[in-house]
Amino acid sequence: MTTALVAALAPAVSAGLPASIPSPTSGVWHLGPIPIRAYALCILAGIAVAVWLTGRRLRDRGHAVEMAVDISAWAVPFGIVGGRLYHVITTPDPYFGEGGHPLHAFFIWQGGLGIWGAIALGTLGAWIGARRHGVPLMDFADAAVPGVAVAQALGRWGNWFNNELYGRRTDVPWKLEIHCWDQAAGHATTCPGSSSTVLGYFHPTFLYESLFCLVLALVLVLVDRRFRLRRGQLFGLYVAGYPLGRIVVELMRSDEAHRILGQRVNVWTSILVFLLGLAIVWANRDRPVALPDRDAHGAPQAPEPSVTSHHTE
Template sequence: MNVLAAIPSPTQGVWELGPFPIRAYALCIIAGIVAAILITQRRWVARGGASEDVLDIAVWAVPFGIVGGRLYHVISSPDPYFGEGGDPLRAFAIWEGGLGIWGAIALGAVGAWIACRRRGIPLPAFGDALAPGLLVAQAIGRLGNWFNNELYGGPTDLPWALTIYEWTGTRAVVGPAGEPVVLGTFHPTFLYELLWNLAAAAVVVWADRRFRLSHGRAFALYVALYCAGRFWIELLRTDPAETIFGVRLNVYTAVVVGLLAAAYMVWQRGRPREVITRGRDAADTAASRDHAAPAVAPGTEGPGDGEEPGEGPRRRHEET
């Protein structure tokens, strides 16, 4: 096995900037969120929405999503926290990595629903604009797993095998010779998912343009495609996870959620694309403007009874 021919992994995932730790995992998550917001803004405006809607909704959806992602991770991989020798307090150490996408999407959707309701925006329409950006965000986020030397598959000597080091939690263990201790080369499942997500994002964009998907169908397509990829990638992973009858919990989740997404697409087929009204704030502004407009009696022509706007008040002032 030629380790030098394999894909290298970083030997450090955290850098100290004075008293502040700079964590690659966190930077990747933040970069993914920014990318999702920018892509969604472009798609939402193209659908008739207001650009500021996206940031307002993100303020609700992102914190909810982070909490949901962490909850799912802890539930699906409980041993490091509640197993023998585990530390329950580490369940709150989100900076160490560990976010389950299923929980992030589920609880993030709750936050998005609250924000959409406040702005008078239909959640399915916003989800359609969001779908490709989410996939790109997930792809960028997977780079955090690379920095942490985690979520790899079984051993392999394929040309794209991934070098994995013995890890302390923040950096590679250094041997007596001063070199990082290599555990071996493994399937880079983080890379498989990254590439799958980018390909799925392209498919969603193409299908949305080709078939003018609406009423949540673009979002459902995202879910179905992601689940299809996650199903086979999950079968390659070897990291600790909760299992049912010897099969990882995430495999069952991918099957159930993917089938539900496919069923939703069939259920909603043929519906025309929604007309976006630019949110509740725009509607309130328009209503206030209409309410404040002066009433004009039938047969009259405006402020000066037939004169140019503004001419009547000026003439009255001159005559006073």
């Protein structure tokens, strides 16, 4: 179905497009002896935007804007560790397989963060930070998820700089030029048996996922404004929504991956996370409304009291 859709769209968008989307031949710059890696810059840019947007949305929920920074100081490190753990566990060969380098499991700057692990441990970090600062976890989670989706969109451009996580070979007008890559050095290298650095042309799955995440962020914001959701339900919608796009991207990927029953591990993970998201939406159906009503001056009024619990999450 995905292949047929791409084939149908290709003629409609071919006019006026370049022959292909170029990829960088270097993903690292040196400031004297200090390497500046594009992958890290994309991740940092995503974090900065997410924290800024979360602060604005926390204010709408009656909390201080500064809480976004205070709680993110816990959520972000936990998320990075969780993302790396998930990547290493599901892709162990480069680190523990034949010819692997175990110490490279700590080289986060070379790429490799699994969003599933990042969200799982990031949520744990947010829970710790939220408890320390007296903010209900679900208030923070609902405020954060649109920014998290934007951060994912920006982070995917780090994969573009690293010439990684592309799809199958293709000749569509928006095909992505991929170079043979020296991961440790962070730049293109000559392909084996060739005088060129160009490996071939592939589906730009990084771009597909980046655009999907931006659309997801917009949908979450609009749903939050349009409907009187309960605390935690927007978080659940994000958890259920992201896998819908990720499954499509995973089915287009061509890189080696561990499989279960013939499918990539991330496809099965996406299905389980989608079901988890639906469960979160359902489980929070009796919580207080997420966004408090506002008075005549636009200030948030006291939120509706909970009918199930009175403790701080």
